[in-house]
Amino acid sequence: MKESKPIKITLLQSIITAVLFLTALSASGQKDPEGTVSRSDLKPPKTVSGLMQARPGGPLEEVSVAVHEVPVNPPSVIAQDSKLQDDDLVLGIVVAGIPMAYPIRYISLYEVVDDRVGETPVAPTW
Amino acid sequence: MYARKYADREFTFDFATGLIKDNLLFVDRETQSIWSQLDGKAVSGPMKESPLQVVPSMQTTWKHWLEMHPDSRVMHLSDEEGNSYYYRSRKPGAPKPKTRSKKHDTSALGLALKVGDEAAFFPFSELEQATLPLKFEVGGQELLIHYRKDAMTAWATDSAGDLVTTVLAYKFGWLDFNPASKIFRAKENEKRGK
Numbered sequence: 001m002k003e004s005k006p007i008k009i010t011l012l013q014s015i016i017t018a019v020l021f022l023t024a025l026s027a028s029g030q031k032d033p034e035g036t037v038s039r040s041d042l043k044p045p046k047t048v049s050g051l052m053q054a055r056p057g058g059p060l061e062e063v064s065v066a067v068h069e070v071p072v073n074p075p076s077v078i079a080q081d082s083k084l085q086d087d088d089l090v091l092g093i094v095v096a097g098i099p100m101a102y103p104i105r106y107i108s109l110y111e112v113v114d115d116r117v118g119e120t121p122v123a124p125t126w
Numbered sequence: 127m128y129a130r131k132y133a134d135r136e137f138t139f140d141f142a143t144g145l146i147k148d149n150l151l152f153v154d155r156e157t158q159s160i161w162s163q164l165d166g167k168a169v170s171g172p173m174k175e176s177p178l179q180v181v182p183s184m185q186t187t188w189k190h191w192l193e194m195h196p197d198s199r200v201m202h203l204s205d206e207e208g209n210s211y212y213y214r215s216r217k218p219g220a221p222k223p224k225t226r227s228k229k230h231d232t233s234a235l236g237l238a239l240k241v242g243d244e245a246a247f248f249p250f251s252e253l254e255q256a257t258l259p260l261k262f263e264v265g266g267q268e269l270l271i272h273y274r275k276d277a278m279t280a281w282a283t284d285s286a287g288d289l290v291t292t293v294l295a296y297k298f299g300w301l302d303f304n305p306a307s308k309i310f311r312a313k314e315n316e317k318r319g320k
Contacts, residue, residue: 042155044140050160050170052144052151065144067153072138077202079192084200086189089278092198093127093183094289099195101188106203111141111150112163114130115201121130122181123139124201125150125163 044069070110076100095120127183128166132176147302164295164303182289190277237273237280238300238307239292241265245307247300248273253280255312262310271310 049064082103084090090101095117102124107113112125130137139152142160150163159171166178184191191198236249244265253260253273260271269290273280282290293300301307 042138044138044153044155045158048142048144048153048158048160050144052142052146052160053148054144056145056148058145060146063144065142068141068143070140071203074201074203076199079196079198079200082188082200082202084188086187088188089185090188090191090200091127091183091185092191092195093181094195095181099191099198101191101195101198101200103188103201104185106201109203112139112152113201114138120181121136123128123130123152123178124183125127125152126185 068110070113072114073116074106074113091124091126093117093122093124095122127181128178129181130178132173132178147299149299149302164293164299180291180293182291184279184281184289185294186274186279186281187277190274190279234296234298235294236297236300236310237271237282237292238295238304239264239269239282239290240304241267241269241290245300245304246310247295247297247304247307248280248310249297250275250280252310252312256310256315259283260310260315262315264308 044067047064054063089104092101100117107126137154142151142153152161157172159168159173161168168174168176238247242265246264269282
């Protein structure tokens with residue numbers, strides 16, 4: 001019994017360490033190994049105000065406009081699993097030798113996406 | 127395509143539904159500054175006038191991209207059953223449209239780039255008539271301009287063969303931000319070369 005205490009503490013420490021690591025990973029908005037969608041810990045404002053056009057061709061005026069939240073670190077797949085057609089348009093980049101493609105069909109849903117390729121945080125937009 | 131960084135500070139962007147010069151705007155979660163998509167600079171808020179670094183990218187067809195980068199990964203959005211989101215549908219798993227236009231309106235589209243203070247725009251319709259790849263000097267730098275009609279794309283490389291920062295844009299949008307931009311004309315260019 002006397003020797004079981006340190007073992008329990010070690011296990012507890014391991015669990016705490018794992019929870020802290022996962023919390024830190026989630027909070028930092030990094031992509032997890034499974035490639036599921038993770039999000040930044042900061043949330044976007046619901047609206048922003050400033051000198052803008054409220055509609056295409058409209059005048060510059062002081063307005064408040066809605067903000068749409070976009071995916072942060074969206075999942076990705078290898079080319080064979082993409083289900084894209086030959087003539088689908090993509091935005092392609094190569095960062096530190098890593099090629100990555102963003103189908104315009106997805107980017108145009110959100111207009112901008114927050115991703116990371118290698119160590120570089122990128123914002124593909126269309 | 128931008129790097130989400132300025133002065134070692136990382137930003138997370140969302141889509142703000144207003145416009146400036148009819149161009150899209152982003153807002154960052156960290157400072158709530160508003161940024162212009164085409165200009166790549168903050169237009170208001172604490173980060174006003176801060177420029178984002180452009181990441182050289184290429185807009186092209188999936189087929190063409192895969193020819194160049196067969197090991198590429200690709201962003202993929204799907205619902206819980208793995209059904210893809212389809213173009214212009216916010217509903218996951220929506221059936222693929224029965225008729226989908228194969229045409230892409232390239233009448234006002236072109237390759238746009240800036241070297242230093244000098245901007246240039248290469249309309250696709252003019253590149254179709256040019257001898258390719260096209261040698262062209264912008265801002266004192268000699269570039270090679272490439273165009274592939276079947277892949278609906280154009281891009282530029284420098285003397286080392288590296289991709290140069292460009293954007294595919296509509297002429298009116300590019301000129302709103304760069305009114306002094308050169309506009310490439312195939313016939314004029316041919317005459318100058320003779």
